[in-house]
Amino acid sequence: MPPETLFKYIALRAMIGIGGLLLILASLVLLIDLIENLRFVSKLPNGSFGLAVTLTVLRAPSLTQALIPFVFLFGSIWMFHQLNRRSELAVMRSAGLSIWRLLGPAGFIAALIGVLIITVFDPMSSTLLSYAEQIKTKMQGKSDNVVRLFEDGIWLRQRDAAQQIIVNAKNLDADKGILGQVTVWRFGPDNEFLERIDAGQAVMSGSTMEMHDARLTSISDQRQLRTPVYAINTTLTAEGLGERVVPPETMSLWQLPRYILMAEAAGLPTARYHIRFHDLSSTPLKLLAMVLIAAAFSLRPTRLGGALQLVAASIGAGFLLYIVSEISTALGESELAPAALAAWTPAIVATLAAITALLHMEDG
DSSP states (O other): OOHHHHHHHHHHHHHHHHHHHHHHHHHHHHHHHHHHHHHHHHTSTTOOHHHHHHHHHHHHHHHHHHHHHHHHHHHHHHHHHHHHHTTHHHHHHHTTOOHHHHHHHHHHHHHHHHHHIIIIIHHHHHHHHHHHHHHHHHHHTOOEEEEEEETTEEEEEEEOSSOEEEEEEEEEETTTTEEEEEEEEEEOTTSOEEEEEEEEEEEEETTEEEEEEEEEEESSOOSOEEEEEEEEEOSOOHHHHHHSSOOGGGSOTTTHHHHHHHHHHHTOOOHHHHHHHHHHHTHHHHHHHHHHHHHHHHOSOGGGOOHHHHHHHHHHHHHHHHHHHHHHHHHHHTTSSOHHHHHHHHHHHHHHHHHHHHHHHHHO
């Protein structure tokens, strides 16, 4: 069998196993998510079946993306087990092909799909997930408080029945609850402009924002009035500002670097965004690690027995990698470990461990 034909054959078997399993698992997860969304809309006065379906469709790419590592693990186990059970691997090995030649097609597929996920699929899934979260927030009738970051600092909008305020601050000291270089625009319930307040800093204190050495300009009087302290009622706290920014899960690999720079300049915590960036970047290596783990436990000749135990061991190794990844992510988000180290270590360790096991299998 020519190498090109062999490559195509193994690659096709890998895509069939991975694609079929992805279809099955994605259908189950989306069905569960649809049930959860039906429960959610049933509690809303204007909820409907169509709204539940819309939320499920918008969340589908993100939920499917979360399954990809396990799909590659189980799909590769199935593919290698089928080749092994029909003695195709034994024939290929007897023809002088090394383990690495047999792993090449599946590893290539894993790396290629990993690159496509972070460059093409993830931007789409993160955008749709953002839309879904916005719809849920709007349907729940939560307070319309929005925090956004731009080159000129932090922008905050707060709206209630009495007024709407728009706040621009150059930076935030989250530990002290202080906003620096603050400008506030206040509008009435009918969106009529009331006044503008400028201050060197504002302190988030309880349910108020205390602006020190404030300068007031109203629509009725263009003169600037100064006051030592000017307080505005707000439902936000300093900690709440960090929680109401855009979640990292709704941002793609292309958006994260610019957002991280703006967040650092504004004084907002960026650990979750660093973790998200490096976690996405390591996706090709993670998928390759899943293929190598599956191969390390599935390429043993069936005549030696213990196939079920090896498959169970490979599944356990995959879930162990998932648990280690979660622990590592938690350490990175709490800033107990560097974000890059926390995100890349599980994939690198799993890859090296699987390669070591395969080298032992190949060379004895």
